[in-house]
Amino acid sequence: MKVSELMNPDVVTVSAETSLKQVADVLTERRISGVPVVGEDGRLLGVVSEADIVLGEQGPGRVRGRLLGWIVDGGRADGERLSAQTAGDAMTTPGIAISAGADVSLAARRMIDAGIKRLPVVDGDDRVVGIVTRSDLVRAFARSDEELEQEIHRLVRGGLWLDQPERVEVQVDAGEALLAGTVDTRSDAELLRLFVARIPGIVGVRSTVEWLWDERKARV
Numbered sequence: 017m018k019v020s021e022l023m024n025p026d027v028v029t030v031s032a033e034t035s036l037k038q039v040a041d042v043l044t045e046r047r048i049s050g051v052p053v054v055g056e057d058g059r060l061l062g063v064v065s066e067a068d069i070v071l072g073e074q075g076p077g078r079v080r081g082r083l084l085g086w087i088v089d090g091g092r093a094d095g096e097r098l099s100a101q102t103a104g105d106a107m108t109t110p111g112i113a114i115s116a117g118a119d120v121s122l123a124a125r126r127m128i129d130a131g132i133k134r135l136p137v138v139d140g141d142d143r144v145v146g147i148v149t150r151s152d153l154v155r156a157f158a159r160s161d162e163e164l165e166q167e168i169h170r171l172v173r174g175g176l177w178l179d180q181p182e183r184v185e186v187q188v189d190a191g192e193a194l195l196a197g198t199v200d201t202r203s204d205a206e207l208l209r210l211f212v213a214r215i216p217g218i219v220g221v222r223s224t225v226e227w228l229w230d231e232r233k234a235r236v
């Protein structure tokens with residue numbers, strides 16, 4: 017499954033000149049933890065997250081201050097006025113993003129590695145075209161066996177360029193893919209198993225797929 021199939025195209029963005037007061041309003045109103053910062057051409061400049069505008073620990077016995085409260089209240093956060101005034105000042109750059117054509121498994125790894133909850137989705141020109149969140153990924157991994165079977169059938173028919181895809185039998189049981197049948201080459205069988213294993217929601221693959229020609233032996 018590609019990120020483009022899962023992303024939300026209704027993504028809110030801000031400019032580098034957007035005030036932190038406005039950023040706070042966006043995060044609060046949308047109930048989100050971060051927002052992409054884009055240039056006039058729509059290209060991603062960075063990301064402002066709640067973490068970027070939260071004060072660190074203020075010392076023993078003192079509570080963690082939050083910039084959001086300081087912005088909304090128009091006062092000081094624990095007696096300190098922070099220097100950042102705009103999204104451009106506070107954003108994390110370069111912003112971590114994912115291509116619309118990338119596999120969702122890559123999006124999941126990128127979120128886990130970076131410890132973030134959402135990824136801006138960009139096109140080939142680095143323009144923001146959507147957003148994908150951890151919740152979106154959870155839904156992808158929680159698909160039914162029937163949905164997973166349909167996904168594998170689509171892969172077999174179109175994604176692997178098999179000459180006779182109807183020779184491959186597919187069944188999914190509790191997230192485990194069971195593959196049987198015959199393909200032309202050993203490489204086809206190995207690629208089939210590899211790509212099925214990468215489908216979100218598949219927890220394992222058992223394959224008895226046979227091949228008509230072993231090109232490895234032919235090269236010996």
